[in-house]
Amino acid sequence: MNPLVQAPDSGTAPSPTSPPPITVLGAGAWGTALAISAARHNPRVMLWARDAGQVADMAAARCNARYLPDAPFPDALLLRHDLDEAVAHARAQGGLVIVGTPMAALGSTLQRLPADVATLWLCKGFEKGTGRLGHEVAQALRPGARHGVLSGPSFAHEVALGMPTALVAASTDAALAEQAVAAFHSDSLRVYTSTDPVGVEVGGAVKNVLAIATGIADGMDLGLNARAALITRGLAEMTRLGVALGARTDTFMGLSGLGDLVLTATGSLSRNRTVGLQLATGKPLAQIVAELGHVAEGVYSAATVWQRAQGLGVPMPITETVVAVLDGRLSPREAVGALMRREARAEG
Secondary structure (H helix, E strand, C coil): CCHHHCCCCCCCCCCCCCCCCEEEECCCHHHHHHHHHHHCCCCCEEEECCCHHHHHHHHHHCCECCCECCCCCCCCCEEECCHHHHHHHHHCCCCEEEECCCHHHHHHHHHCCCCCCEEEECCCCCCCCCCCCHHHHHHHHCCCCCEEEEECCCCHHHHHCCCCEEEEEECCCHHHHHHHHHHHCCCCEEEEEECCHHHHHHHHHHHHHHHHHHHHHHHCCCCHHHHHHHHHHHHHHHHHHHHHCCCCHHHHHCHHHHHHHHHHHHCCCCHHHHHHHHHHCCCCHHHHHHHHCCCCHHHHHHHHHHHHHHHHCCCCHHHHHHHHHHCCCCCHHHHHHHHHCCCCCCCC
16 A cells, blocks of 8 residues: 555544545535545545536536546546535535635535534635634634534645545544544545644645745746745744644644645646746736636735734734735835845744
8 A cells, every 4th residue: 555545643544334425515626626536435425516507517528627627527426506405415414515615605605504514624715804714714604513624735636636645634523523534535545634723724825825935936046945945934934823823833844734835835736836937927917817717825815814914913024025926016026135135033
């Protein structure tokens, strides 16, 4: 067995009983990829899309031609566009509903779910306007409901193709995190558990902003030294904000912190890194976003990350500089100069 996909570190392998039923809400790239991965070993997986036309197209082609055309659906994967039916599929058997929408739609999706449905979300970011993380959105809208986050270094395309990947299921409800392991752990997908959803969510949100910064540096051919410095100091920023919000420091050395940061800041499939690369050429942000064709969460959450940091008195100079570039207040070259001219200080 590949060492990446052995049993979780709890010392026990996933339950030999059949995995729980799963409904994935949202047929974007990531929701589709996770549904494909789960349906390879679980005959009770359903993928829901709001657009009936998209569901019909996927049913006919047995793939998501819009996002993952080279990843055929397993025969067992069910497709629906009726939300009540999709939720009932998981609810009736004590399964899981996985919210695979962008962060902007998390709140409205959660509001449509019954309070007794166990829910995990995949989106990474802060809610625009309120500045809330996913768990804060859920606590406000569904107090007392079982919820958590599934995150980690993962490109949807690789997961859909069955390439080895490791994720972390985080919830203050330890039983829910273990249920996620039973639902998704397989020969190609290793799932760890965490009781620190705050840290996991902060890592998933801030790494997108830092990936834009790294993309800018790489697009300007600043070299590998600059890339290493940005990733390392970016990790320090991420950790400071997370701890201020109540996270554990060690979470940021794990999959959802360092792991996701390295992947998103350096991987060629990273949308946020692509935004940075394009900004370095002088292309306008509006044109970059329009041509991307997918959501780059860092573009939308950067300002919110910076606002929460300011409110907590947490210094985040890289994030602040990315916001200035996205707003058009600094050019990429001016941004690099601003960071390099900062006063010297102790690293710790």
